Amino acid sequence: MRRVEGKIALVTGGASGIGLATARLLAKEGAKVVIGDFNEEGAKSAAESINQQGGIAAGIFLDAGEEASIKEAVEYTVDTYGPLTVLFNNVGLTNLQKDIDVVHIDLNEWDRLMNVNTKSVLLGSRYAIPYMKEAGGGSIINTASMAAFTSDVIRSAYGASKAAVTNLTRYIATQYGKDNIRCNAVAPGLILTPAAKNNMPSAVLEIFKRHNALPYNGEPEDIGYTVLFLASDESKYITGQTIQVEGGHYIGNPTIADMQAFMDNAN
Amino acid sequence: MGRLDNKVALITGAGGGQGKEEALLFAKEGAKVVITDVQEDKVKEVASEIKANGGEAIGIFHDVADEDNWKDVVKKAVDAFGTIDVLVNNAGVSINVKLHETSLEQWNKIMDINLTGTFLGMKHVIPVMLENGSGSIINISSISGLTGGGGANPYTASKGAVRMLTKAAAVDYAKDNIRVNSVHPGVIITPMTEEMFKDEKMLSWAHSVTPLPYLGKPMDVAQGVLYLASDESRFVTGIELPIEGGYTAK
Numbered sequence: 001m002r003r004v005e006g007k008i009a010l011v012t013g014g015a016s017g018i019g020l021a022t023a024r025l026l027a028k029e030g031a032k033v034v035i036g037d038f039n040e041e042g043a044k045s046a047a048e049s050i051n052q053q054g055g056i057a058a059g060i061f062l063d064a065g066e067e068a069s070i071k072e073a074v075e076y077t078v079d080t081y082g083p084l085t086v087l088f089n090n091v092g093l094t095n096l097q098k099d100i101d102v103v104h105i106d107l108n109e110w111d112r113l114m115n116v117n118t119k120s121v122l123l124g125s126r127y128a129i130p131y132m133k134e135a136g137g138g139s140i141i142n143t144a145s146m147a148a149f150t151s152d153v154i155r156s157a158y159g160a161s162k163a164a165v166t167n168l169t170r171y172i173a174t175q176y177g178k179d180n181i182r183c184n185a186v187a188p189g190l191i192l193t194p195a196a197k198n199n200m201p202s203a204v205l206e207i208f209k210r211h212n213a214l215p216y217n218g219e220p221e222d223i224g225y226t227v228l229f230l231a232s233d234e235s236k237y238i239t240g241q242t243i244q245v246e247g248g249h250y251i252g253n254p255t256i257a258d259m260q261a262f263m264d265n266a267n
Numbered sequence: 268m269g270r271l272d273n274k275v276a277l278i279t280g281a282g283g284g285q286g287k288e289e290a291l292l293f294a295k296e297g298a299k300v301v302i303t304d305v306q307e308d309k310v311k312e313v314a315s316e317i318k319a320n321g322g323e324a325i326g327i328f329h330d331v332a333d334e335d336n337w338k339d340v341v342k343k344a345v346d347a348f349g350t351i352d353v354l355v356n357n358a359g360v361s362i363n364v365k366l367h368e369t370s371l372e373q374w375n376k377i378m379d380i381n382l383t384g385t386f387l388g389m390k391h392v393i394p395v396m397l398e399n400g401s402g403s404i405i406n407i408s409s410i411s412g413l414t415g416g417g418g419a420n421p422y423t424a425s426k427g428a429v430r431m432l433t434k435a436a437a438v439d440y441a442k443d444n445i446r447v448n449s450v451h452p453g454v455i456i457t458p459m460t461e462e463m464f465k466d467e468k469m470l471s472w473a474h475s476v477t478p479l480p481y482l483g484k485p486m487d488v489a490q491g492v493l494y495l496a497s498d499e500s501r502f503v504t505g506i507e508l509p510i511e512g513g514y515t516a517k
Contacts, residue, residue, distance in 0.1 A: 170516040177478025177513050189502075213441030218502040225499035234494070237453075237487035239479055240516020244506050248446075251505030252438035 002030030003232045008135075009086035010034045010077045012062055012070075012124060015042030017193030018143065019090045021220030022227045026088075027055030029228060032081040036062030036073040038091075056081075064091035064120035065112065074127040083135040086231045087128040089121045090143040092162075099157045110157040117161035118168065125172055129181060137180030141230045142169050143223075144185040146246050162187075166242045173240030182239040184230045189246025191218040210257045213248025269297025270497045275348040277301045277340070279331050279388065280358030282309030284457035285407070288485035289355055289492050294322035296493060298353065301344040303329030305358075323348070331358045331384030337391045350399045353496045354392045356385040356406045356429075366420040374421045381425035382432070389436055393445065401444040405495045406433045407488075408449045410511050426451075430507060437505030446504040448495045453511025455483040478513035 009026050013019040014035035027033045027050045035057060037043035043059030050057035060076050063069040077084045093116045098109035121142050132138030147155060148162040165185060172183035190196065190208040197205075209217050226245050229235050244250070253259075276293050280286040282304030290302045294317040302324060304310040310326030317324035325347050330336050344351055359381045362373055385406050396402030411419060412426035430449050437447040454473045456464060464470050464482070473482055491510045494500055509515055 170513075173513045173516045174478050178480050180480055182479070182513075213438055214446070214502065214504055215442050215444060216502075222500075222502035226494075226503070229490075229494045229499070234490035235487075235510075237455075237479065237481075237483040237510050237512050238491065238508075239513040241509055243503075243508065245500075245502050247502050248437055248441045248504040251434055256438065 002028075003228060003234065004086070005030030007031040007086050007231065008077060008081040008084045009088065009231065010036060010073060010084055010124075010128070011088045011090060012036045012064055012073070012120070013091035014088075015039045015046050015059075017195055018188065018191060018220045018223045019088070020046050021224040022088060022090070023057065024050060024055075025221070025224040025228045026086070026231060027057050028053075029232070031086060031231070033057040034073065034077040034080060035059045038063055062091070065116045067123050070120060070123045071127045074124065074131070078131050083131040084128055085132060085135050085138040087124055087138070087140045088143075088227055088231070089124045089140065091120055092117050092143055092145070094155060094158045096154060100154045102156050105156055113157040113161050114164075117158070118164045121165050121168055125183070129176055129179075132181050133179050138182070139231050139235075140172060140181065140183040141227050142183070142185040144169070144187040144242055146187050146189045146244065146250055148187060148242070150250060169242060170240045177239055182230075182236070184235070184238060184240065185242040186223055186226050186230070187242050187244045187246065188223050189218060189244075189249045191220055191223060193220055208249070211249055211254075212246075213252060216247070218245065218247055269295070270493065270499065271353070272297035274298045274352040274496070275301065275344065275350055276353035276355065276496060277303070277344050277351050277392065278355040278357055279303050279329060279384070281313060282306040284459055285452070285455065285485040285488045286355070286357040287313050288489040289357065290324065291317065292486070292489045292493055293353075293496065294320070294324060296497075299323040299348045301325055301327065301340070301347065301351070303327045303340055303358075305330055329358075331356075331388065332379035334387055337387045341391045341395065345395060351392050351395045352399065352402055354388055354402070354404045355492055355496070356388045356404070358384055359407060361419050361422040363418050364420070365418055369421060377421040377425050381422070382428045385429050385432060389432075389447075393440060396445050397443055402446070403496050403500075404436070404445065404447040405492050406447070406449045408433070408451050408507070410451050410453045410509060410514055412449070413451055413507065413509065413515055434505050441504055446495075446500070448500075448504060448506050448508060450488065450491055450495065451507055451509040451511065452488045453477065453483060453509065453514040455485060455488060457485055476514055476517075477511070478517060481512070483510065483512060
């Protein structure tokens, strides 16, 4: 018996990176998976590659900024495979140019990130929950971020939108727990997704690695395995939690890496 | 293929309840398990059960508050299976008494087993993991390590200390590829708590504080511990994993 055998999952933002790694793992462990993505072609080819490897998947266009599109993706999942029992609200946006400090942030960008990063979680859950009730229960997993717990000189909207996701996760857990619907979040640290590798110079990736407690950066599968655990019945007594998958980046004193280098130089 | 193939796991307090469930699950997932308890006959029974199912296990007498006993257990584990990849500090005791009515003796006993036992476990197993080049340590704390209340003062204090000892060790040994995380069970129906929840009032309290419509079982904790023990969580260290049906989420 595979770990999510018979479950029906919708993975938003599933054409690449964390969403894709998770969709593959869910399918490998027996779930029927719909991959929703703004990159429709990417969603369809990801589904095709899963099908070629013996899994069951379908791809669909999804604009997480549009209520109608989210509703359509949920209904497509139900029409294709049956009432969904797993929803991975994974779509998220960041913008290093416009989402900056509080005085200078582009207000349209603030609205856009709140809409796509936070409201999409509300909407995905809103449309999935009635089907989960029909199915006798379900598991919702949201992608938060370590930016929900820390602060930075830029990305004010991103951090606020992800902090809202962690608390919305608790609200959903509390409101629908008695319907046997669980809701948890995953808070990734730096994960070496294709997007991160393309947009960040290797020197920046090295900075992250130096400040991780563990001696490496994360891979999309590290989030995928955590989501798989939360999607499966193995975690049936876990709800309302945000699981941090971040290499111990934020657990210690922030000066540790620099202090260590200072002491190494002094010796 | 098992999720813990080729790993050796040491689990304390494995004569019954969560520890036993972890031992059975770990063995099913391919680990060789060293299971310890003050109830020697019980861990030997669990070990026999695992061996009867084709797994590898040894059961050893273990008072986790005794440092010499720890040295002996670690030596026996390494002699039997070569190394230790996973340590689950699961042994623990509780007492329900108000702070001003707690004797110093009661306080010390709880601290010795819950906190000192966890410290000694890490102290004596980490050198084996350093030699091995990696490891995963899971310390069983409690929702009492996250929130106050409930009358079990020394227990709550000990579990809070286990939570922070976990984080300190996670920072210290991460670069050595040793991960250290804590697990925080909520209301779990175990052989130890079963009797308590036969009381209608206790049972209705438990349901009222738990958003999910059911209470936890030892297997629910064991599955979380398995996730942290396996390489699937290789980017996770220093975290708290509450397994409590949403108790602390409200």
